[in-house]
Amino acid sequence: MASPATTGPVTRQPAGPRGDVPRQAAPRAGAGGTGGLSSRLTGTPPRRLQTTSVLLALLALLFGVLTVWQVSSRSTAADNVINHSQPLSNDAAKIFRSLADADTTAATGFLQAGQETAAVRTQYSDDIATASQLLTQAAAQSGSDDPGQQWITKLNAQLPTYAGLVETAKADDRQGIPLGGAYLRFASAQMQNQMLDEAQSLYQAESSRLDNDYADARSLPWAALGLGVVLLALLVRAQIRLFHRTNRVFNLGLVFATACATVALLWLGVGQSISASYLSDSDSKGAAPLQMLNQAEIEALKCRAAENLNLVARGSTTAYETAWDAESKKLAGAGGYLAQAQQMTSGDAAAQGEVNAAVASFHTWQSRHDVAHTANQGGDYGTAVSDTIGSGSGTIDAAFTSLNSSLSAAAANEQAQFTSLADSARSATSLLAPGAGVLTVLAAAGVVVGVNRRVAEYR
Amino acid sequence: MKTFGWLRRPGVWAVTSALLLGGFAFAGSSAAETNTAPTRQAGVQIVRAPGDSGGCDLQATVAPSTSESGLDVQRIIARGKLVAGIDTNSYLWGFRDPNSGDIQGFDIDLVRALATAILGDPSKVTLLAVPTDQRIPALQSGLVDVVVRTFTHNCDREKQVSFSADYFQTGQQILVPKNSQVTGLNSSIQGRRICTAKGSTAEALLQTSQYKSQEVPVENQLDCLVLMQLGQVDATITDGALAAGLNAQDKSLKIVPGTLDTEFYAVAVKLGATDLAARINAVLQSYISGGDWQRSYQKWIRPTTGQDGAPPTAHYTR
Numbered sequence A: 001m002a003s004p005a006t007t008g009p010v011t012r013q014p015a016g017p018r019g020d021v022p023r024q025a026a027p028r029a030g031a032g033g034t035g036g037l038s039s040r041l042t043g044t045p046p047r048r049l050q051t052t053s054v055l056l057a058l059l060a061l062l063f064g065v066l067t068v069w070q071v072s073s074r075s076t077a078a079d080n081v082i083n084h085s086q087p088l089s090n091d092a093a094k095i096f097r098s099l100a101d102a103d104t105t106a107a108t109g110f111l112q113a114g115q116e117t118a119a120v121r122t123q124y125s126d127d128i129a130t131a132s133q134l135l136t137q138a139a140a141q142s143g144s145d146d147p148g149q150q151w152i153t154k155l156n157a158q159l160p161t162y163a164g165l166v167e168t169a170k171a172d173d174r175q176g177i178p179l180g181g182a183y184l185r186f187a188s189a190q191m192q193n194q195m196l197d198e199a200q201s202l203y204q205a206e207s208s209r210l211d212n213d214y215a216d217a218r219s220l221p222w223a224a225l226g227l228g229v230v231l232l233a234l235l236v237r238a239q240i241r242l243f244h245r246t247n248r249v250f251n252l253g254l255v256f257a258t259a260c261a262t263v264a265l266l267w268l269g270v271g272q273s274i275s276a277s278y279l280s281d282s283d284s285k286g287a288a289p290l291q292m293l294n295q296a297e298i299e300a301l302k303c304r305a306a307e308n309l310n311l312v313a314r315g316s317t318t319a320y321e322t323a324w325d326a327e328s329k330k331l332a333g334a335g336g337y338l339a340q341a342q343q344m345t346s347g348d349a350a351a352q353g354e355v356n357a358a359v360a361s362f363h364t365w366q367s368r369h370d371v372a373h374t375a376n377q378g379g380d381y382g383t384a385v386s387d388t389i390g391s392g393s394g395t396i397d398a399a400f401t402s403l404n405s406s407l408s409a410a411a412a413n414e415q416a417q418f419t420s421l422a423d424s425a426r427s428a429t430s431l432l433a434p435g436a437g438v439l440t441v442l443a444a445a446g447v448v449v450g451v452n453r454r455v456a457e458y459r
Numbered sequence B: 001m002k003t004f005g006w007l008r009r010p011g012v013w014a015v016t017s018a019l020l021l022g023g024f025a026f027a028g029s030s031a032a033e034t035n036t037a038p039t040r041q042a043g044v045q046i047v048r049a050p051g052d053s054g055g056c057d058l059q060a061t062v063a064p065s066t067s068e069s070g071l072d073v074q075r076i077i078a079r080g081k082l083v084a085g086i087d088t089n090s091y092l093w094g095f096r097d098p099n100s101g102d103i104q105g106f107d108i109d110l111v112r113a114l115a116t117a118i119l120g121d122p123s124k125v126t127l128l129a130v131p132t133d134q135r136i137p138a139l140q141s142g143l144v145d146v147v148v149r150t151f152t153h154n155c156d157r158e159k160q161v162s163f164s165a166d167y168f169q170t171g172q173q174i175l176v177p178k179n180s181q182v183t184g185l186n187s188s189i190q191g192r193r194i195c196t197a198k199g200s201t202a203e204a205l206l207q208t209s210q211y212k213s214q215e216v217p218v219e220n221q222l223d224c225l226v227l228m229q230l231g232q233v234d235a236t237i238t239d240g241a242l243a244a245g246l247n248a249q250d251k252s253l254k255i256v257p258g259t260l261d262t263e264f265y266a267v268a269v270k271l272g273a274t275d276l277a278a279r280i281n282a283v284l285q286s287y288i289s290g291g292d293w294q295r296s297y298q299k300w301i302r303p304t305t306g307q308d309g310a311p312p313t314a315h316y317t318r
Helices: A002-012 A015-032 A037-042 A045-115 A118-141 A149-174 A179-218 A222-246 A252-312 A319-332 A337-344 A349-377 A381-389 A396-428 A432-458 B012-021 B071-079 B106-119 B132-140 B201-207 B221-229 B240-249 B274-289 B292-300
Strands: B082-086 B094-096 B125-129 B161-170 B172-177 B193-197 B214-218 B235-239 B253-256 B263-270
Touching: A037 A045, A045 A118, A045 A149, A045 A179, A045 A222, A045 A252, A045 A381, A045 A396, A045 A432, A118 A149, A149 A179, A179 A252, A179 B221, A222 A252, A222 A432, A252 A319, A252 A337, A252 A349, A252 A381, A252 A396, A252 A432, A319 A337, A319 A349, A337 A349, A349 A381, A349 A396, A381 A396, B071 B106, B071 B274, B082 B106, B082 B132, B094 B106, B106 B125, B106 B274, B106 B292, B132 B161, B132 B263, B161 B240, B161 B274, B172 B201, B172 B221, B172 B240, B193 B201, B193 B221, B201 B214, B201 B235, B214 B221, B221 B235, B221 B240, B235 B240, B240 B253, B263 B274, B274 B292
Parallel strands: B082 B125, B193 B214, B193 B235
Antiparallel strands: B161 B263, B172 B235, B172 B253
């Protein structure tokens, strides 16, 4: 993307001064009969002037080239954030979420046994379809050297195996044999211990790419800014010298060049700073809370899976109750995902409201979980199952669903924030590269024209 | 499941020992040999399960009594419910029918008989699913009155809980796919991947065996069946009763003939609750003599093993 913009001025523009001026200067140097490159360039005042003008024009063009290159590499990075790495990171979170949801839903369907509802069956197959489709999409969007590619390949291979194990579990369960439960626990162990870890790695790979793109897009173009300052200083110095030598206050060409360079430099500095600040906001007020909300949603699914699997295990192990304790602490404990999301959305009343609602839903969930757990401990398995997977406003499922929808609403809000702030960042520098290119060419032309007029006065 | 008559015959223990030592296929168990008198041969050696320190008579138990004046029996009567620790994942023994939600099996029949005898109603029972490693803590904490959960009676456990009379005899067996070349715990199993439940007798037995190769420990013996179906293990070692339950869920498997040791299942109660153990022994006595034991056996175990069975004999201590 950056290459056509940078090569244009480099190959075309310098050809003029470099081709014209020395060619004019050279025959005169030869006519003067004095040898040596330095004396040829600086031997007489007009030559010195000409040399200075050429150097200043070259410097102006270099400033232009550097600006165009640095600005467009930053806007490429910003484009990557908006069109590539943020969607990929979000897709990776969606893959993660649909896998975790598939596992949770499979356990719910299993607990419903012969009475598995159409809604649960549809949700499960949608989860598998979504994960599969997003994996294919992610594989297509990321190159073969992409760090996420290895996880995508693994997940693609394991997904059908997982789905097969779940179907075997259900078939065994319909036969009325306990083996079905063991199959489901085996399938879930594959999911929890292998596939979700891989999905997490994929998500981390995509997120770190997002962070890199952010850093690239946000960094200020120090080289261009520095060169711009040097150019301005040299232009002013050249005018002061010319004033001392000729006693003319203004050289129109040089004044024009100085004005162009000043505008280009200010535009560059201000435009990039505004863009960086918008980008920074799009991260802290959009992408970062969104990532946290994604984590919270996934953690909530893990809690729900542990709760369901505890019932699937039918008292054969205490591992799932332990898992519930650990996962729910990660979700809602001190410094957990919900607490962090609350902190990150503190500047956004709408999102904060949703996160607070999610926290309230979790507390409801936790207390209903305790009631169901007590029933199960007391041998009332039927009540524990209907409290856990049954539908109705007073069930765990209702609390979990409302927690989920609060988190989704907050996430949608953060996604919209991200998009609008990132778009503002992009538009802050949208005309900067071509504008700076034109301004610096004009500055170079101004230098050459202005100084040549003075040189002409020597003839 | 082999019949138990042959176990009471002189010389059979030599065969069993030979099985342990040489591990050749034991093919001669005859279903017809169930006619032996209940008197047990003196001096018969039990092949102890590994991991048990031994030193006790596994068939010894308090004399049966129908008295209900003891504290532990009174507690159950006052509550009006018998709280039993059971398994809901052991096919044929204690399992939940996923479609009806009913918990049933050989162990559950016995629990119902206990409730009928003590409380006059088979439904006055709270069935609590307890994980394998929670069986003893559940009794110690008073969470359950009895544990009827394929619970092996051994000498180490006698220090932690009290046992009723034994109600079933079994022994460790090897479960393999039908086309397997494994003939026992011998050179034919060497190099194979063997699945056992963590902390089980089978695991201990494998540890001491010179033929142990690639062990695959799992949480629950049922997980072994999953792994075997997925081709991740070649053989499973578990006790014969549970092996029968696994075999019943997958007819493409077979149980290698011959047991690797001798074990008894008994009802466990809190340590020192001898009044309850005596009451349970009285129930067991009539459960066996009234033919209920045999009916339950015919219903759950016989269809899978194709072999007749008889309850082990009790040695009453007073």
